[in-house]
Amino acid sequence: MASSAVPFAVDRSVPALVVKIGHYPLHHGGVGAIRSLGRLGVPMYAVTEDRWTPAALSRYLERAFVWPTTGSERPERLVEGLLRIGRAIGRPTVLLPTDEEAAVLIAEHADRLAGEGGFLFPRAEPELPRRLASKQGLHELCVKHGVPTPEAAFPDTYADVKAFAASARFPVVAKNREAFERRKKPAVGGTTRIEGPRELMELARRWGPRPGVVLQEYLPREDAEDWIVHGYFDSRSTPLAMFTGVKVRSWPPHAGMTACAYVVENEELARMAAQFVQRIGFSGIVDLDWRLDRRDGRYKLLDFNPRMGAQFRLFESAAGIDVVRAQHLDLTGRAVPGAGQRPDRRFTVENIDLPALLAYRRSGYITPHAPARASGTELAWAARDDMKPFFTMLARSLRPGAAQLYRLWRAK
The missing domain is CATH 3.30.1490.20 (ATP-grasp fold, A domain)
Structure with missing residues (x-):
């Protein structure tokens, strides 16, 4: 979407930095964030493994900071690395983590990153993102607040x-x-x-x-449906953007990353998700995985990702708002226009949806709530105005080491 087509004004003086920790170069979520804000004229920066990742070659990227990490580094070293990048950018910058490690690092070192680094990001209790990213921590919070979970x-x-x-x-x-x-x-x-x-x-x-x-x-797949909720919550845990959809296919089948998903309105699930986020006092972007257990009719929370999900571009409001745009507007003091989500949109990850489609057809599994048709399709990689990431993804996928890269590519 071009900047002239959106009914809101963005602060183009405040850039954004896509932050990742670890080696997973084939990550379409970072590309989506670069395009989403870059199309509005926001200067975009990104941490990349090398200069030939798809994200590094987006036309909307001002600069790629090549910084290979493993996730096993001491937090102090990672914080110092972010501060060096902040000094190179030279002005207050919105942080956009794409994985739990980055989200936890930012939360647990918020004072230094905001003070010394001048970075902008939502503030929550420092220990909360780590607890939410933990299966045990999330389970305990669900039990405490009466949220169904397996x-x-x-x-x-x-x-x-x-x-x-x-x-x-x-x-x-x-x-x-x-x-x-x-x-x-x-x-x-x-x-x-x-x-x-x-x-x-x-x-x-x-x-x-x-x-x-x-x-x-174990929730039998024949008796279950996979739902997703994405949202952005301000400093008071008020939802400024909320979206719901159905995960139609994943790769590996039924247990992996989203390969294809549709927007489907679900007021009950949106309400449950908002209430839970407000009770725990979280602020920022959320990516939640829920499973409808048709045996008892309850939505059960499986995962709480305290950061943007790789498939976030599935969702956009009638005002042109996605969760990344909502965060940038909110942190720069701009109002986030309210509007309902655009219906019947589809999101497809080109390099994994074909094997997923074949696997699901062999199993005979069909998601009942998936619309027969989509009003529009958002592709993870290909975009008319920014094709280099798509071709780079193809080239890297065809390399002998592609299978190993897929195992490392684990963000939803």
Whole structure:
């Protein structure tokens, strides 16, 4: 959308910086943020792994700061790196984290980044993003505030796993307990379905004396639907932008990143999400994954990402607002125009939706709430006014190491 087409005024004197920690160069969310604000004339900067990532070649990027990180660095080193980038930009800059590590780092070092660095970002309790990114922390908050969530166990020892296996209802799924475990050698490779006690105990022998896993209730895909909620909440946890949609396909199937999704209005789910965010006092962009369990008719919260999701460009209001634009407007003292979300839009990630589509067709799974047609399709990579990221993605995907890059590309 061109800047002349939007019914609001943006402060073009305040740039934005896309912040990422770790190696996942094929990340379309960062490209989406660069385009969203760049089309409005906001100067855009980004942290990139190298000069040949798709984001680094966007026409809307003022400068790429090449800064390879792993996520295992000491926080002090990462903060110093951000401060160096801030000094190079030379003026107050809005921060846009694309992963949990960056969101947690910003929250836990907010005073220094805002004071010494002059960065602009929503302020929440310093420990809250880390707790939300943790499976155990999120589960505890859901229980405390009465938000439905799958039943879960958090074994601390091998004996705890053994006791769970003796009484659990199978199948169950195993996930890494902490979001940051993926930077280390994870206990499990993503969401793992476990059929029975024997299989669980065989896996548990590999987890060591302190299993870093959550064992969670399995919600059968034939009785479930995947919903997503994106929003932006101001300093009082008031929603200035709220959107709901259905995840039609993911890759890997049923357990991975969004490959295709549709906008679908869901007032009940939006209300539940807003109430939860207000109760915990969070401020900023949220990307929530919910699963409708048709067996009991309840929406259950699976994941709370305290940052923008990779598929955020699925959602836009009739006034041209997405969550990234809402944050920039709010932090620069501009009003965020209210308007309903544009209906029946579709979001497709070109390089993973084809294998996802084939896998879903083989399984015969169809999401009931997916519209038959879309009024418009937002592609993750291809854009008429900015094609270099698309071609760069294709080139990198075809390289021999593409499979490894996909495993590292884990943001939703």
